[in-house]
Amino acid sequence: MQEVPNWDIAARRIVDTEKITMYVTGSSSRMLSTDVATEFRGRSIAYELLPFSFREYASYHHVLEDQQGMFDKEQQSLLKRACRDYLVQGGFPGVQMLDDNERAGVLQSYAQFTVARDVVERHGFSNAAFARNLTRISLASSGRDFSISKIDGMSRSAGYSPGRATISAIIDAFEDAHLLHQVYEFTHSAQKVRLGGFKVYAEDPGLLCALAPATSDGLTRALETAVYLEMRRRASSRVGSIALLKLKSGKEIDFIEGDEAFGIAYELIQVSLSMKDEATRQREVSALHEAMARFEKNAATIITLDEESNINVPEGMIHVVPAWKWLLG
Template identity: 40%
Template sequence: MAFSDLVAQKIKDFEQQGIPQVFERDLDLGNPQEPKRDNIVYVIVGARRCGKTYRLYQEMRRLLSQGVELNRMLYFNFEDERLRPYEPSLLADVLDTFYALYPAARGEGAYIFFDEIQEIPEWGAFLRRVVDTEKATVYVTGSSSKMLSSELKSEFRGRSLVRELFPLSFSEYVRYKTGSVPESDALFSSSDAALLRHHLVGYLERGGFIATLEQTPADAIQLLQEYASRTVAMDVVERYDVKNPRLASLFLARCMASSGRELSVNKVYNEFKSRQIPVSRNTLSDLLEYYEDAYLLFSVPEFTRSLANNARSASKVYAVDPAMFGAFSPASASDQGQRLETAVFNALRRRTPAVRSGSVCRLLIKEKNKSHEVDFVAGDALLMQAYGLIQVSTDMASEKTREREIAALDASMAQFDLGESTIVTMDEQADIPCERGVVHAVPAWKWLLS
């Protein structure tokens, strides 16, 4: 099949098959723009298989409901091995073929949806030309925060809106399972609370990658491992020309299994060296950055050091989803605490997008010769201002655990002049007075819905 025939076939196949039904996500892209020159470009970034394609379908179905005809919409997914090797001319071929098939779209205005566009060389320059010259509204997706942000800075200064998409939030998971979700400020009956706690346990076990939710637990784990392996192959090894793919896979597994714990690059370096695995500290640091760029995991530095050049060297790490952590944790592990902490981090990450470094950190402080740790500080590390302090503890029945968690928050509230803080638990709900104010113990299902 000639290359141009393949492009035309993909475009025609999509029109004939129609837009699939979708589970509507909460991610808001705003009101669609009427096609015109100099429109803002909508950019969706996130992990592979987290739902970016279906978020485009959701937008297309929205346009259909508003009376826009399907032959004015161009959807093209570049993640297709038949298109390799990718050439910069591919983008122009796709657009020219679409307008040849549907010439009226050029005059009436087209809605262009390009999926996984970062695969194509010089995509930024091409889209800039489209924005400058075509009557169009453009949506693009990609799986790399770094590549998209760097291209956008050079080609689309002030011309794009970037949105991050993650696997299902707990609220979306409940809606997926039940068809609805209660308002976060609703009064919950005991049966409502029991049902939501049941779904919380399910969410911590099964996570938010939709395609895995209808699988058996064993098959879901296999799928999640395949998602991670494919991401490493395409978005780490291939994109950054990593010379040791085995090391990239081994280190990812180590990172994923450490979700919710401190990951020391030096410690892993020494561990791998003792196992005769060729490695350098710089390579491990680079790989950790690549995983984060690909939305596989996130590093959470200490608040006072979050802007340092080596902030990742001993950060906590969190998988992009609690089930992704579970897919790499030891089978015998009792890991509900790590799963819950991972879910809380990802909720904070959604609520405080990474516009600047240090929006979500951990905190280590000393008070009266005692060391304390707070799991999460939401704030601004550049200004050294904290707006929220969050501790995660599955169970505070132990008096020692209770005293430790409250003491850490009390000391931190004093440092940042805050009058309240939060402990996210599996079950407990209480307002606990302390010297500096009040600590709110909140069941995780309620906190995650807020």
């Protein structure tokens, strides 16, 4: 519909004169949710639809039979295996039945087509090749600290950089086009954007795996990406309340959900592929222990690939939860 000239005028007239509810959908290159809000001036609600959640993925592949959460050992084993597959394959419906090479190719084409239409064409960026390269760098960095200054320096060393302001604008355009999401440090400061902690998360863990070179931390970052996206689904009524937390000790909490203005934490979450290594266990627990004391919380969560336990700390309890169970909610 967005291809029709003056569609917005006609749609607004119908909404104004008829007692109806109208659903509008279309290409994000021509019609972002912000555009709909502008066109209908307070008379619209935008819904964010992400690729399959793990629950939807498991249902699609006929792994999730019991909707009540009572799983026998056989089904738990199937869900654990499905969770690993989900972290690699992701949740885009169109790639579910493809082999590894085909899936990677299709996901890469999704990203590049989105950049061409929803970023370069829409925003008029002059250097399409730079935008495409920045796409790969950004999506491959899902779950890692991200630095505009570092990207600028690398680009200058390679012979071309549009400057930090343009790089920032392109990253914002990636977010508008639903390629990635930006997560900042938990603070009430109005200057938090890009001055504090800054991470990006791909729109889908499959995009990370399709665009990133194989690394030892790849599955960990895919898990962290999946956890962020699930938190985003669950916090849809207050988008923007998910942040990372840097503590006075220098330790870091992967995700805090809360009210930044009042300094209130609703949920504290660490993501760790495994807690079997004692150094890893101490690092994750000590960070949560410090954060729980700061926010007077008596519970926190560590999400692992398939481990489950409870850890007592002076403030209360840290729940170690396997990813498949937490993602099913």
